[in-house]
Amino acid sequence: MSAIRLLVLGAVRQHGRAHGYQVRNDLEYWGAHEWSNAKPGSIYHALKQMAKQGMLIAHEIAPSTAGGPPRTEYEITETGTQEYFTLLRESLTSYDQKPDILSAALGFVVDLDREEALELLEERVRVIEEWRTAVTEHYVPEDGPEQLGHIGEIMNFWVHSADSGAQWTRGLIQRIKGGAYTFAGEGEPFVGVLAEGEENPYGTGETHPEDAR
Amino acid sequence: MSAIRLLVLGAVRQHGRAHGYQVRNDLEYWGAHEWSNAKPGSIYHALKQMAKQGMLIAHEIAPSTAGGPPRTEYEITETGTQEYFTLLRESLTSYDQKPDILSAALGFVVDLDREEALELLEERVRVIEEWRTAVTEHYVPEDGPEQLGHIGEIMNFWVHSADSGAQWTRGLIQRIKGGAYTFAGEGEPFVGVLAEGEENPYGTGETHPEDAR
DNA sequence: CCCGCTGTAATCAAACTTGACTACCTGCTT
């Protein structure tokens, strides 16, 4: 699974109704073009695909107030909302060491209630720990890890990343337990989207260092 | 860039001459199907593509000794070798927080000489540190990170990962400085491929825990 | 002897991703 569907569903949902360019702009605002595959092509493709699959309804809109070709607005359906929460929960608990999935989920974690978020994150820690045990048990030869030579460094790297990920998750759990952030049903939600016309301080301006791949 | 080209080039190079299934088997032996997109389709596609681009030469082979359709053996060219080392150096120094690239490069790091490997890894640490500085400076609003709300956790996560990655790299540098592993030109290289007929202890047997996405 | 099972080897369609490109309008300049 890639992060794009979760990102797009989440963006549309926060707006209630959004066209492609709005979604694209939100994702840029969140920095998603830096750490995920949220490029225009992928976004429009995801919108069309999910409309075809009944997660979004496409509304054709008259040639737009401000320039450009006729645009399509999308609205999330019941199926789409279910899919959204399924993806969100999955992304928070699963450990596939692709950081874009977790990043995307973090952006939406407050759509859950505080208690569920904590449960999912604790599950995440458990999953990472299990993964760690299984990997070390399964991949270390009986006659010691020296057998692996430098190949062992790959495993070493995975395990290090897993430990670091688990530690970070524990920190997040503490912050959430400590009352940080506003979760579902706790009053005025934090608004993470740009209103129509609001300027985007993090738009694709000067090149960011990450571009130096 | 994805890890697949580096993996495939490296595998072919170690064999001298290899057909798709051999490459596929090596990658499985290295656990690459767990942490990268090294699925059959991608491997065969990469072989064909790189043959078209002159990095590999394809030799049609008679219908094979042991079952299956006629197979094609691939041999790396001079261009392919250059590309291999370019990719390898890039993968060691770049920081794109996609762990599969680094993992792949780790598997081949001993194809460089010890001194160059150290230089590249030190460069990697520098790149990560620069990235960290740039990101924190660029993405933290003037009026403090609290402005970001829970969205700030995404950045927090990136930064934590970057720090962890830098720390791990420093550890690796120490181990290599301390004389670990056998690098290019230091005698008998470590053999990380399966000989024809050798059984693969890490083949796709029982499900690994990572499959629980 | 032939049927299904396993292992070897590769292909294919469908989905996804990428990066460049089109098209249109507004406002500012010359």
Next chain:
DNA sequence: AAGCAGGTAGTCAAGTTTGATTACAGCGGG
């Protein structure tokens, strides 16, 4: 008044990835 820079909105072809499926050979049991 022409033109062009810049913002808005989206499309497209080419390339890549995925997961399922095909094709063939050898082997063992009934």
